[in-house]
Amino acid sequence: MDQLNSNVNISFEELEDLIYLMKNVSDYDLSGYTKTSLKRRVQRIMALEKMDYMDLKNAVVNVEGFYNYFIQEITVNVTEMFRDPEFYSLLTTEVFSYLKTFPKIKIWSAGCATGEEVYSLSIVLKENNLTDKSFIYGTDINSQVLETAKKGIYPIKKVKNYTENFNIYNSNEEFSTYYTAMYDAAIINHDLRKNMLFSIHNLATDNVFNEFQLIVCRNVLIYFDLELQKRVFTLFYESLCLFGFLCLGPKETLYNHEVSKKFRVVNKTYNIYQKIK
Amino acid sequence: MLGAAENVILIGGSAGSYDLIIQILKALPAYFTCAIIVVIHRNSKYETQIESSLSSQLEKNIESAQDKGRIKQNWIYFAPPGYHLLIEPNKTFSLDQSEPIQFSRPSIDVTFESVADVYGDKASAFLLSGANQDGSNGIAHVLRNGGQAFVQNPAESKMDVMTKYAISQNENALICDNKKIIQYFSTIN
Numbered sequence: 083m084d085q086l087n088s089n090v091n092i093s094f095e096e097l098e099d100l101i102y103l104m105k106n107v108s109d110y111d112l113s114g115y116t117k118t119s120l121k122r123r124v125q126r127i128m129a130l131e132k133m134d135y136m137d138l139k140n141a142v143v144n145v146e147g148f149y150n151y152f153i154q155e156i157t158v159n160v161t162e163m164f165r166d167p168e169f170y171s172l173l174t175t176e177v178f179s180y181l182k183t184f185p186k187i188k189i190w191s192a193g194c195a196t197g198e199e200v201y202s203l204s205i206v207l208k209e210n211n212l213t214d215k216s217f218i219y220g221t222d223i224n225s226q227v228l229e230t231a232k233k234g235i236y237p238i239k240k241v242k243n244y245t246e247n248f249n250i251y252n253s254n255e256e257f258s259t260y261y262t263a264m265y266d267a268a269i270i271n272h273d274l275r276k277n278m279l280f281s282i283h284n285l286a287t288d289n290v291f292n293e294f295q296l297i298v299c300r301n302v303l304i305y306f307d308l309e310l311q312k313r314v315f316t317l318f319y320e321s322l323c324l325f326g327f328l329c330l331g332p333k334e335t336l337y338n339h340e341v342s343k344k345f346r347v348v349n350k351t352y353n354i355y356q357k358i359k
Numbered sequence: 360m361l362g363a364a365e366n367v368i369l370i371g372g373s374a375g376s377y378d379l380i381i382q383i384l385k386a387l388p389a390y391f392t393c394a395i396i397v398v399i400h401r402n403s404k405y406e407t408q409i410e411s412s413l414s415s416q417l418e419k420n421i422e423s424a425q426d427k428g429r430i431k432q433n434w435i436y437f438a439p440p441g442y443h444l445l446i447e448p449n450k451t452f453s454l455d456q457s458e459p460i461q462f463s464r465p466s467i468d469v470t471f472e473s474v475a476d477v478y479g480d481k482a483s484a485f486l487l488s489g490a491n492q493d494g495s496n497g498i499a500h501v502l503r504n505g506g507q508a509f510v511q512n513p514a515e516s517k518m519d520v521m522t523k524y525a526i527s528q529n530e531n532a533l534i535c536d537n538k539k540i541i542q543y544f545s546t547i548n
């Protein structure tokens with residue numbers, strides 16, 4: 083894997099052609115993705131499949147279902163449970179402490195990948211005794227990762243890292259009480275899967291589908307250019323109730339955008355915002 | 360755009376490169392029109408705030424590269440730990456958390472290649488001490504795109520794996536003693 087990327091190279095013009103082609107043969111509009119990251123992902127597919135640029139174009143147009151595979155491979159799906167443990171502590175102290183008086187807490191995890199973020203949220207809700215009045219929607223553009231998310235089964239070798247993260251977030255509980263270990267798998271407990279739904283939603287092209295008290299969209303917007311970010315922030319703004327919260331990744335900020343005027347900063351390091359008008 | 364850097368100087372280093380990087384930054388003139396981008400390997404779990412402490416200590420514009428941020432003259436940017444640092448065709452930064460390359464994220468190769476793609480012969484690269492093989496492909500890419508590439512003399516590298524490997528793979532890279540490297544940076548404009 084290591085050397086894969088360096089052997090194949092396409093130009094930015096060729097990338098634009100490919101984006102145009104994808105738009106024509108499928109519903110996928112990649113024009114708002116950051117070009118350099120996308121280019122590297124495309125080169126990676128070419129190396130994996132031992133394709134040159136013409137082969138790739140040919141496959142996108144002529145091989146049935148190839149564009150779905152293409153989307154699966156160009157998206158970066160890395161995630162962890164309790165990624166940035168301090169963020170999850172802040173959810174309790176800054177966000178749920180406020181939302182707990184609301185009759186219902188609807189949460190949208192946008193770009194949830196394989197679901198670790200959703201189950202982490204579910205654990206935090208449970209610890210705050212909020213499970214029964216909350217509902218989490220996990221969405222992603224990639225149908226394959228959503229299948230894993232629905233299963234809620236993760237390789238046991240990843241659990242060591244998740245446990246370390248969890249212990250930073252909460253050193254009083256045992257992370258192992260939240261899953262059952264079976265052979266080399268960790269199966270998330272059933273009571274944590276209540277009140278959640280995973281489904282496909284494309285932030286680049288789909289629209290508002292519900293009203294939320296909390297939207298978590300972490301480590302997704304770094305892959306979007308400012309124009310697509312603007313679309314997504316408008317979508318989030320319109321999907322949030324007044325005084326609802328928006329949580330972004332550590333490197334993702336609202337400051338480059340007009341819409342930031344309608345939010346207040348709750349935490350600058352972890353980019354937690356609250357809609358105030 | 361006002362203040363946008365037309366030239367970029369890259370510095371890549373791993374184990375054993377930190378002291379030399381400090382000496383380089385100390386040697387810089389008060390004002391320079393290029394941008395300097397530094398990629399060093401460090402653990403993302405222990406995010407050390409070297410940018411802010413160096414910035415106040417050296418009284419220079421030093422920051423961790425910001426996603427979507429412009430690349431400006433007279434600035435020194437560090438790649439944030441845990442991310443690959445990429446350059447967009449419109450000369451802004453973007454961050455990416457795809458797989459580590461050569462076990463590294465940030466990867467020196469990835470940033471060097473990306474800068475070379477966008478800046479071509481307006482990019483120069485320095486590769487310093489390190490204990491792995493990162494950087495060599497990046498050096499090759501910078502050279503292929505018309506830029507200049509310098510590798511620290513392995514005899515002076517605290518860890519010479521990285522510099523030796525890069526030299527073995529890139530016969531057109533120039534081998535430099537520390538003194539020459541520092542002198543180079545003291546005279547940039």
Ligand SMILES: C[S@@+](CC[C@H](N)C(=O)[O-])C[C@H]1O[C@@H](n2cnc3c(N)ncnc32)[C@H](O)[C@@H]1O
Binds near residue numbers: 160199223287302
């Ligand atoms: C790096 S993962 C982030 C996972 C999780 N939120 C976290 O922070 O750990 C980014 C996810 O965004 C998804 N994504 C990319 N483009 C998208 C789009 N247009 N709409 C929805 N999701 C998208 C990818 O498929 C991927 O699963």
